[in-house]
Amino acid sequence: MTALAHKSAPPAFDVSLIRKDFPILARQVHGKPLVFLDSAASTQKPRAVLDAMTFAFENEYANVHRGAYWLSEKATINYEAAREKVRAFINAKSASEVVFTKGATDAINLVAASYGCLALRPGDEIVLTELEHHSNIVPWQLIRDLTGAVIKVVPINADGSISIDAFAKIIGPKTKIVAVAHVSNVLGTVLPIEAIAELTHKFGAKLLVDGCQGIVHEHVDVQAMGCDFYVFSGHKLYGPNAIGVLWARLELLDAMPPYQGGGDMIATVTFEKSTWAEAPTKFEAGTPPIVPAIGLGAAIDYLNSIDRVAAAAHERDVLQYAMVELSKVPGVKLIGTAQNKASVQSFTMEGAHPHDLATVLDRSGVCVRAGHHCAQPLMDVLGVSATARASFGIYSTRGEVDALVAALHKAREVLL
Amino acid sequence: MNAVAHVETDDLKVLYQELILDHGKSPRNARLVEHATCTAKGNNPLCGDRLTVTARVNAGGMIEDVAAEGKGCAISIASASMMTEALKNASVATARQVFEAVHQLCTGKADVASAKAMLPTSMSEDVEKLAALRGVRQFPVRVKCATLPWHTLMSCLDGKVDATTEKV
Numbered sequence: 027m028t029a030l031a032h033k034s035a036p037p038a039f040d041v042s043l044i045r046k047d048f049p050i051l052a053r054q055v056h057g058k059p060l061v062f063l064d065s066a067a068s069t070q071k072p073r074a075v076l077d078a079m080t081f082a083f084e085n086e087y088a089n090v091h092r093g094a095y096w097l098s099e100k101a102t103i104n105y106e107a108a109r110e111k112v113r114a115f116i117n118a119k120s121a122s123e124v125v126f127t128k129g130a131t132d133a134i135n136l137v138a139a140s141y142g143c144l145a146l147r148p149g150d151e152i153v154l155t156e157l158e159h160h161s162n163i164v165p166w167q168l169i170r171d172l173t174g175a176v177i178k179v180v181p182i183n184a185d186g187s188i189s190i191d192a193f194a195k196i197i198g199p200k201t202k203i204v205a206v207a208h209v210s211n212v213l214g215t216v217l218p219i220e221a222i223a224e225l226t227h228k229f230g231a232k233l234l235v236d237g238c239q240g241i242v243h244e245h246v247d248v249q250a251m252g253c254d255f256y257v258f259s260g261h262k263l264y265g266p267n268a269i270g271v272l273w274a275r276l277e278l279l280d281a282m283p284p285y286q287g288g289g290d291m292i293a294t295v296t297f298e299k300s301t302w303a304e305a306p307t308k309f310e311a312g313t314p315p316i317v318p319a320i321g322l323g324a325a326i327d328y329l330n331s332i333d334r335v336a337a338a339a340h341e342r343d344v345l346q347y348a349m350v351e352l353s354k355v356p357g358v359k360l361i362g363t364a365q366n367k368a369s370v371q372s373f374t375m376e377g378a379h380p381h382d383l384a385t386v387l388d389r390s391g392v393c394v395r396a397g398h399h400c401a402q403p404l405m406d407v408l409g410v411s412a413t414a415r416a417s418f419g420i421y422s423t424r425g426e427v428d429a430l431v432a433a434l435h436k437a438r439e440v441l442l
Numbered sequence: 443m444n445a446v447a448h449v450e451t452d453d454l455k456v457l458y459q460e461l462i463l464d465h466g467k468s469p470r471n472a473r474l475v476e477h478a479t480c481t482a483k484g485n486n487p488l489c490g491d492r493l494t495v496t497a498r499v500n501a502g503g504m505i506e507d508v509a510a511e512g513k514g515c516a517i518s519i520a521s522a523s524m525m526t527e528a529l530k531n532a533s534v535a536t537a538r539q540v541f542e543a544v545h546q547l548c549t550g551k552a553d554v555a556s557a558k559a560m561l562p563t564s565m566s567e568d569v570e571k572l573a574a575l576r577g578v579r580q581f582p583v584r585v586k587c588a589t590l591p592w593h594t595l596m597s598c599l600d601g602k603v604d605a606t607t608e609k610v
């Protein structure tokens with residue numbers, strides 16, 4: 027996991043060309059150009075993804091892994107080709123290590139239920155951080171309550187960063203699982219995954235990384251990162267929703283019991299006993315999200331077709347610009363200012379609730395997220411009930427930041 | 443500015459009119475009722491808004507005191523504040539009728555005249571004030587902000603412990 031970086035000067039990045047690839051960006055909202063600043067919740071989709079999915083439905087659709095007929099064989103080949111694209115994108119050793127799920131939440135629940143059941147005994151410790159999304163908290167609470175394990179929480183610093191020393195104070199001999207975000211969805215903080223992995227493995231525990239926000243902004247090499255599980259969602263990576271990925275080392279997947287039972291995941295079934303298919307099929311009970319997987323594959327093809335290093339530099343530029351310009355708006359307070367952060371910026375405005383801000387901004391065509399961002403424990407730590415959040419993607423521009431700032435000035439007129 | 447833009451700005455001005463902003467910034471009865479006979483907690487899981495409604499109802503079914511305390515947006519805080527002003531010294535039966543009228547105003551099912559017609563004439567002035575909340579009808583996702591305090595009050599009067607915007 028290294029931030030995408032060029033060795034030499036970055037080439038010019040033409041965001042206007044990128045924007046043409048995303049049909050929705052041409053539309054208006056409330057009579058104003060759409061300014062979509064909620065990519066951390068879900069990104070918009072390039073034409074290539076929409077076309078690939080339409081083509082699959084119109085020309086090559088049937089159920090997978092079943093039919094002894096050409097169309098089903100073709101659908102299966104396309105579905106498995108998407109798995110290979112994911113494998114290459116994250117540099118997994120084998121496509122068998124790539125499990126398709128319905129999303130990152132599903133993937134974390136899978137690991138918590140299956141690996142948690144295997145590894146956790148009463149008194150064992152699960153280590154989380156204060157900045158986790160609910161989806162990386164609640165599944166662990168469920169398995170904690172079933173196994174008698176205990177949850178420990180690593181605190182954040184005031185700027186939203188987490189120091190490795192804080193992990194060192196909490197991870198210990200009783201730790202069995204460490205589950206952390208790659209990048210915080212509220213603060214944008216990039217976590218020091220390699221160092222956390224090293225600490226985790228020193229005590230023989232396993233590390234799960236919630237990569238929903240990470241894989242969008244950072245180059246991910248699961249082998250180099252040293253984690254044991256990496257999960258992400260398709261819909262935050264310019265792909266469709268209803269598809270997610272669990273990557274895990276093959277020896278872990280082999281040792282883990284199935285999460286759900288059903289068709290496809292079995293080797294043999296009798297009423298006395300059933301046996302399981304090999305990974306990843308063991309974890310893909312029922313008809314999988316076939317076309318969403320193909321759409322995710324197309325999103326990966328799309329990302330591979332652009333200069334991702336330049337795209338990452340562009341996103342950083344937009345973030346830096348936003349941090350400077352937002353700070354100039356009277357009453358605005360930036361939340362999450364860690365040195366190493368991705369293009370997500372939470373903020374509050376003195377005297378205006380984030381929900382009211384979002385309503386006024388919306389009427390200017392500006393879409394921001396307002397609320398607790400599925401991170402209520404983090405809101406408690408920050409001492410706020412909610413924040414507004416602008417998050418940027420490869421198609422975001424400085425001009426959109428200007429539109430946000432203008433809308434915030436209008437919000438001051440309306441609300442204060 | 444074109445006609446469309448005018449309409450939108452007007453929508454915002456109606457939603458965030460002076461009365462709403464005033465109650466949102468300086469909510470009345472933002473406290474807990476002493477010797478309350480009932481309490482309920484309201485929760486909007488979408489945005490994390492939370493409030494506690496307490497009331498003291500006497501043997502004759504009159505609301506002697508009612509208050510709402512919590513965190514939320516301008517709409518929910520203003521709605522809670524105006525609710526407590528309107529219903530202090532009202533009967534529980536009237537409170538239920540006012541709830542229904544406000545609900546219909548906020549969802550666009552009633553205008554001010556028909557809301558008034560639903561209630562005793564003694565409530566007419568209060569309904570005119572509460573009608574300020576009907577700006578939310580142009581903002582469907584914000585209707586819950588306006589109605590949360592009212593649902594919480596109904597839970598309170600019904601002897602329930604909590605209310606959520608997701609069940610109603």
